[in-house]
Amino acid sequence: MANGQWYPPEWPDRIRALADGSLTPVAPRRAATVMLLKDPATAQQPSPGPLVHMLRRRTSMAFAAGAYAYPGGGVDPRDEQEIRWAGPTRAWWSSRLGVEEATAQAIVCAAVRETYEEAGVLLAGPxxxxxxxxxxxxDWEADRAALVARDLSFAEFLDRRGLVLRSDLLxxxxxxxxxxxxxxxxxTWFFVAALPEGQRTRNASTEADRTVWIRPAEAAAGYDKGELLMMPPxxxxxxxxxxxxxxxxALAAAPDRDLTAVLARASLVNGEIVLAWPGHDEFTKHIPTGGTPA
Known part of the structure; x- marks a missing residue:
């Protein structure tokens, strides 16, 4: 039975084109996504584990159509603007993410901004x-819409509201x-964060047609059964x-997580293309040079 691994039909041809030099890779755009967590309102023991907020991308989307994902998106150049900031310093985040301070700020800012734009959850405070x-x-919705339209930068939004970005919540x-x-x-840098008390998520994204709070094990089971489409990460x-x-x-475990980038590699082995994600064998695909993946 096939699982729910997202696998575009054009990949084999593009992999072959990359291998023969007729395809030049495009530079990746920096992005951030947030696994927003909350503990279920239950007295069940032992703990059933937290719920994670997921959205399903519309089938009309050019990238990962129909796949379940987390709130997130690309870095806005204005995410490097001077911004009201709390929590670990930019220098600390620079060391943690392995990038320059301005880039580290932009990535963290994008994580917070995109979570607000797509889920209506704001990791900021007075x-x-x-x-x-x-x-x-x-009034909040008007500001959120202005952020989505790029009529307002996140720094300007925080200034207007008298808020500081809480980087310590990521x-x-x-x-x-x-x-x-x-x-x-x-x-893409993936972050974890807990849903702030008093806030609630909503489907605020034009890119999603469904949102759900679900236990990670339940979502993984849906993927394994082929019921939920997802990208490898x-x-x-x-x-x-x-x-x-x-x-x-989960948040307490984050500081010890390895942030070495995972990048899929394609190689020609015994007459077939082998597509592999280092450290994640379950996603390996074997593609006959003239056929479809196995």
């Missing part, structure tokens, strides 16, 4: 130790880079979340 409550009013989890043969490529991170009993446990 002070360095507080978080805003309900963000569902009309935990860097992993980093994946879209394969070189893809026409749209992203260098999504199902890989879901499996990594399964052992944690609470959102706090």
């Amino acid at each position: 002070t360095e130790d507080t978080v805003v409550g309900d963000t569902t009013g009309d 935990g860097a989890w992993t980093r994946w880079i879209t394969p070189e043969f893809e026409p749209r490529r992203y260098d 999504t199902i890989a991170t879901l499996r990594q979340l399964i052992p944690y009993g609470t959102a706090a446990e």
Whole structure:
């Protein structure tokens, strides 16, 4: 039975083109995505584990159509603007992410901004130790829409609201880079965060037709049955979340996570193309030089 691994039909031809030199890889765009977690309202013991917020990308999308994913998106150049900031310093994030300070700020800013744009959840507060409550009013929605339209930068939004970005509410989890043969490529940092008290998610994204809170194990089971379509980094991170009993446990584990980038490699072995993601054998594909993957 086939699982739910997202595998575009044009990949074999693009892999062959990359191998023979007729395809030049495009540079990946920096991006950030957030695995937003919450603990279920239950007294069940032992803990059933946290829920993760996922959205299903519309089938009309050019990239990963119909696949389940987390809120996230590309870095906006203005994410490097001077911004009201709390939590670990930019220098700390630079060291953690392995990039320059300005880039580190932009990645963290993109993670917080995209979570607000796509899920309506804002990891920011009036002070360095507080978080805003309900963000569902009309005035909040107007600001969110302005962010999506790029009429307002995130720094300007925080200034207008008198808020500071709470970088301490994020935990860097992993980093994946879209394969070189893809026409749209992203260098994506994955973060974990807990849903702030008083806030609630909503389907605020024009790119999604469904959102769901689901236990990682349940989502992984849906993928294994072929019921939920996902890209490799999504199902890989879901499996990594399964052992944690609470959102706090997952966040506490983040500082020790390895952020070495995962990048798929294609090679010619015994007359077939082998597509592999280092450290993630379950995604390996064997593609006959003139056929479809096995």
